[in-house]
Amino acid sequence: MTTRAEFMARIRAELGKTRGLPPATPARRPARPRVEAEAIRAELAERWPEALERFRHELEKVGGVFYRVATLAEVVPVVAGIARERAARRLVSWHAAELGGDLGPALTAQGLEPVAMPPGEVASAAERQRLRELVAAAELGLTGVDLAIAETGTLVLSSGAGRPRSTSLLPPYHIALFDRTALVESLAQAGVFLELWHADGAPGPRGAVISFITGPSRTADIELTLTRGVHGPKEVHAIFVEAPIRG
Amino acid sequence: MSQADLSIPFRRRAGRAMEDAFLQEALTIATTKFIGLRREAFDAFPEGEGLRDRAREIKEATLQHLDRYLEQLIGNVERFGGRVHFATTAAEARAVILEIGRRAGARMAVKSKSMATEEIHLNEALEEAGIVPVETDLGEYIIQLAHERPSHIIAPAIHKTKGQIADLFGKELKRTVPADPEALTQLARGELREKFLQADLGITGANFAVADTGTVVLVTNEGNGRMVTSLPRVHVAVMGVEKVVPSMSDLMVFLAILAKSATGQKLSVYTTLVQGPRRAGELEGPEEFHLVLLDNGRVDQLAGPLREALYCLRCGACLNVCPVYRQIGGHAYGHTYPGPIGILLTAMLNGPASVKELAHASSLCGACADACPVRIDIPRMLIELRRQVDEKRIAPWIERVVFESFGWLLARPLLYGLAGRIARVLQRPFVRDGAIRSLPLFGDWTRTRDLPAVASRTFRERWNELERETPR
Ligand code: SF4
Numbered sequence: 001m002t003t004r005a006e007f008m009a010r011i012r013a014e015l016g017k018t019r020g021l022p023p024a025t026p027a028r029r030p031a032r033p034r035v036e037a038e039a040i041r042a043e044l045a046e047r048w049p050e051a052l053e054r055f056r057h058e059l060e061k062v063g064g065v066f067y068r069v070a071t072l073a074e075v076v077p078v079v080a081g082i083a084r085e086r087a088a089r090r091l092v093s094w095h096a097a098e099l100g101g102d103l104g105p106a107l108t109a110q111g112l113e114p115v116a117m118p119p120g121e122v123a124s125a126a127e128r129q130r131l132r133e134l135v136a137a138a139e140l141g142l143t144g145v146d147l148a149i150a151e152t153g154t155l156v157l158s159s160g161a162g163r164p165r166s167t168s169l170l171p172p173y174h175i176a177l178f179d180r181t182a183l184v185e186s187l188a189q190a191g192v193f194l195e196l197w198h199a200d201g202a203p204g205p206r207g208a209v210i211s212f213i214t215g216p217s218r219t220a221d222i223e224l225t226l227t228r229g230v231h232g233p234k235e236v237h238a239i240f241v242e243a244p245i246r247g
Numbered sequence: 248m249s250q251a252d253l254s255i256p257f258r259r260r261a262g263r264a265m266e267d268a269f270l271q272e273a274l275t276i277a278t279t280k281f282i283g284l285r286r287e288a289f290d291a292f293p294e295g296e297g298l299r300d301r302a303r304e305i306k307e308a309t310l311q312h313l314d315r316y317l318e319q320l321i322g323n324v325e326r327f328g329g330r331v332h333f334a335t336t337a338a339e340a341r342a343v344i345l346e347i348g349r350r351a352g353a354r355m356a357v358k359s360k361s362m363a364t365e366e367i368h369l370n371e372a373l374e375e376a377g378i379v380p381v382e383t384d385l386g387e388y389i390i391q392l393a394h395e396r397p398s399h400i401i402a403p404a405i406h407k408t409k410g411q412i413a414d415l416f417g418k419e420l421k422r423t424v425p426a427d428p429e430a431l432t433q434l435a436r437g438e439l440r441e442k443f444l445q446a447d448l449g450i451t452g453a454n455f456a457v458a459d460t461g462t463v464v465l466v467t468n469e470g471n472g473r474m475v476t477s478l479p480r481v482h483v484a485v486m487g488v489e490k491v492v493p494s495m496s497d498l499m500v501f502l503a504i505l506a507k508s509a510t511g512q513k514l515s516v517y518t519t520l521v522q523g524p525r526r527a528g529e530l531e532g533p534e535e536f537h538l539v540l541l542d543n544g545r546v547d548q549l550a551g552p553l554r555e556a557l558y559c560l561r562c563g564a565c566l567n568v569c570p571v572y573r574q575i576g577g578h579a580y581g582h583t584y585p586g587p588i589g590i591l592l593t594a595m596l597n598g599p600a601s602v603k604e605l606a607h608a609s610s611l612c613g614a615c616a617d618a619c620p621v622r623i624d625i626p627r628m629l630i631e632l633r634r635q636v637d638e639k640r641i642a643p644w645i646e647r648v649v650f651e652s653f654g655w656l657l658a659r660p661l662l663y664g665l666a667g668r669i670a671r672v673l674q675r676p677f678v679r680d681g682a683i684r685s686l687p688l689f690g691d692w693t694r695t696r697d698l699p700a701v702a703s704r705t706f707r708e709r710w711n712e713l714e715r716e717t718p719r
Contacts, residue, residue, distance in 0.1 A: 001343070002542075004321065007333035010546055011488070012314050017550035024308035027301065027496040058513070120528045131530065136444060152513040161528030165477040169470060187514075191499035194520075198460045198495060207529045208327070208536075209476065212502075212518035217470040220510075221386035221402060223409050224277055225428035230385055230436055231443075232470025232517065 033196035040189050041181070051150040051185050052240060058153030062215030063228060064236040071243045072101045072177075078239055079103075079142065079175055080110035086173060088139035095119045095162030099144050099177065100245035114142075120161045132166070141171035141233070144245070145178035146210075147193055148238070151186045154214040155238060158197070159207030168213065174233040176213075179245045253581050257604035258691075264575040270406050274576050277405045278567040284511025285564055285618070292513075298504050303621040305497045306558040309489075310549065316458040316491045317540070323461025327523030329536035337367035337543050337596075344369060344450070344483055345376045347537055351481045353378050353448035357439075359471040360384035361452025362400065362561055363485045363541060366583045366596065369450070380450075381442045383471040385435055392419045398577035398585070401509050401563040406576060439471075449479035449533065453486035454560070455501060456538070457520075459494040463538065465519045466505065468512075472519050482524070482533040487541050489557040501560065508620040509562040544596045552631045556591040558621045565615035565625060571608050580605060587615040587625045591632070599635045606632045645688065664707060671701045 030036040044051060056066040067078050083089060091114040096102035099116075107114040115134055122128050135141070143163065147156035155176050159165045168174050184190050197206065217232030228234045264270055289295045309316055321331045334340035348356060356378050358364060370391070373380040382391040386403035390396065392415055397403030404412075413426040416434060424434050451472060455464040463484045465472035476482050492498055506512040525532030548554050566572045566586035577585035582601075584592040590605045599606075606629060615625045637647060656663050677683045682697040692698075 002333040002335045002339060004331070004333055007335065007540070007542070008314055008318065010335075010542070011317065011549065014546050014549040015311070015314060018311070018554075019550075021311055022307060024304045024311060026305050026308045026493040027500050029494050029496045062512075062516075117530060121530055128530065132444070136440075154514055159529060159532070160526070164530040165473065166531060169473050169477065187499050187503050191496050194495040194499070198462075205528075206526070208522050208524060208526045208532055209473075210520040210522075211473060212514065212520075214512070214514045214516050214518075216516070217468070218516055219385045219432060219469050221384070221389065221404055222407075222412055222428040222431055223273075224280060224402070224405070225409075227428050227432040230432055230469035230471075231383065231439065231474050 030192050030195050033192055033199050036192045037196045040184060040192060044180070044183060044185070047185075048180050048183055051183050052180075054150035054185070055148055055153060055183065055238075058150065059215070059236075059238055060153075062153050063218070064153060064215045064238055067237065067239045069239060069241055072103070072241055072245055073106070075177055075239055075241065076103055076106040076110060079107060079140070080112060082173065082175060082237055083110075083112055083140055086139065088173065089113045090138040091115070091140040091142055092117065092135045092138040092167050092171065093142035094144055094164075094167060098160075098162040099142070103142070112140075117162060117164050117167060131164075135164070135166045136170050138171045140173045140175060141167040141169070142175050142177070143168045145176045145182050145238070147184055147190055148178050148182045149184055149187060149190050149212075152214055154190075154212050155236070156190065157211050157213065159209040159211070160205060161207070163207070165207075165209055165211070168211065169232055172229060172233055173235045173237070174213075174216075175237045175239065177239050177241055177245060179241045179243070181244060181246075257579070257581065257608065260579040260581060261575045261608070264579040269408060270576055271574075273405050273408075274573055277399070277402055278573050281401070281510065281563070281567040282618075285508055285567070286511075288507035288511040288513065292507065295504060295507065298500055299620050299622060301500050302504055303558065305492065305500060306489075306621055309492060309497075310554070310557055313488065313491070313549065316493055317488060319458040320456055320461060320491050321540075323458070324523060324536075324538050325461075327461055327526075327536075329461070329523040329538055332537060332539045333542075334367075334539055335542045335546075337541075340367045340485060340539055340541050340543070341369055341372040343539055344485070345372060345378075347481065347483055347535075348373065348376065348378045348448050351447050351535070353446075353481065355379045355381060355442065355446045356448040356450050357381050357383050357442055357446040357471075357475050357479060358387075358450045359452075359465065359467060359475045360387050360403070361450070361485060362583065363452040363487055364450060365397065366543065367485070367541070369485075378448065381439070381446070383439050383443070383469075383475065384467070385432060385469060388435055388439065389415065392416070396578065396583075399563060399566060400561055400577075400585070406578070443474045443478050446479045447481060449475035449482045451475050451482070451484050453484050453490055453538075454505070455498055456486055456491045457493075457495055457498055458491050460522060462495075462520045462522045464498060465521065466502075466515045466517070467519070468510075468516045470517055473517055476519060476521050476533070477531055480533055481535040481537070482521070483537045483539060484521070485539045485541060487543070488545055489559075504620045505560055505562055508560070508564040508618070544598075548595055552635070553591050553595050553628055555623050556588065556595060556625075556628060558623050559588055559592070560620060562620055564618040564620065565623075568614040568618045570610055570612060570614070575608075580608070587629070588619075588623065591625065591628050594632055599632055602632060603636045606636050664705075667701055667705050667707075671703070674700055
């Protein structure tokens, strides 16, 4: 088997043979990602309505559904409405602390069967298995959002404690809540936040996966016919909450 | 049509593809559609042209310091609890992955679409080792059930009709299902969902890997990339060394142009950034994460004639616009990577001798270079390959003789003039309506083309007359 040293030595040897290559530099990186991220937020404090409108437009173009409500409490009837139209009841969600509030009792009152994910990891394998089956059987997955990218209609979700990956993946209907603080205009701006999240080099509180979600799961593999819901959700609903979700 | 048999000459493989009426129609529809979608996406994205230049420069900058970026990537993957493996050859890559599977006690492996694992022929090796490989991209799943190979990088099963797929599902899955894409997709969803939940091993490729963070990036539309990296206990990502990019800022430049080039989407549905195994506090995610860095002919090209092919993002845009690909489809090329870039990648993987026929399967029209998001000059490298093939004396002898003699003649103006006059006489029995329609020894060439006859007065002759007539 090739060792790291052998492998890298060969690469260095070949690189040593190159001659006359064009000058080239990688992309410019934010020197101080925190400052740039704050600058983006500050600009968006004024421009957010345009960005939100663009987000709605792009999300709808990729087959997503957009809603706008005033407060977190108003999310409940929207979710209940989505569930009712689809004759769905079983809902799994991020943990209340990650979602920004405990919607469980209100959703139950609307006839749903909500189950919030635990706030952290679960030691018992049997319990993990039970939770996985629960998520796999659920019809609705309710999550928060870390970034909403207007340019592409994309939701960015980081995994982590209380926010399992499968909640936005296994149920056929994904419902995501976001507020102004998540909104960015472009992929380039999202890049600044990605740089920021990784700036300290430490794992931090995040999980190992960041997912960009641009509309419902789709394929055109059979005679180029667009079909939704191959492996991931067949519907994506994004609910914009006017009042900041986290106080 | 199944995978081409390489013992059949390329010309016959291509001929067969051209007689396949359904394939012809499917190819025309698919490639035309992709071309249109790509054009619309870039028309609506004025900054796209500038980003293509940026992306190209980033690739170049990364390759120039590939050692540094790979060291950084390795260090970061390990820091987050992943393991990195080094494979110089395809055989070594297979051995590494089988060993990981064996230690995990895996009996089934779910795979998301990956050209790198196609390239190393991983599925056969897994099967032999008693690990059932399951392709989970719908197109790949279909062709796996049919025991075929992908015919397009982006749409692997474009050569099959929905009727054929319904029959296939009926036979292989023992389920009757109407020939309707929606119903077929739902059936596959159900079948594959079970497999995702059972499999111990998840195998993916990588569209990119970010050196600065140790992140492997997967781009899919169906969500299988997310499934494979979330549900099984062990995740293995196989990646050619050239896929590394320096930072998240670089990644964003590529994401902005990749999907637009491939399918005309602004972004593919899922872009999944994976930084090692499950983290403390996470309910799910793999316990083990392995990254297999693959050389397999790439490193030789860092200072080689095919260097620029290492920029390739595998978007498939060059296939769609290629007049040869549009006629013959992916299988006729006979190797993992089809289309114009496929010829170069095949030469990279298997050496120039493996493409002595394919090197000529291009009209050198340049459409590929125009469409390529990172502006790879594919025609230049194809010409270079032809020259190599020729120098190594692996081109057909008749072609070598003709071109060598012609080159010799071109360098001698007097003899060239004389040869023209002789040819004018010798061609007489073959000329019909001002063109040579067939020529002994060159039947293959003249079967589909005409050779212009030597003119009764050549340009040089006329030029000389004019010189004489024009008073100074
Ligand atoms: S060569 Fe360029 S156009 Fe062709 S697949 Fe690679 S990146 Fe895409």
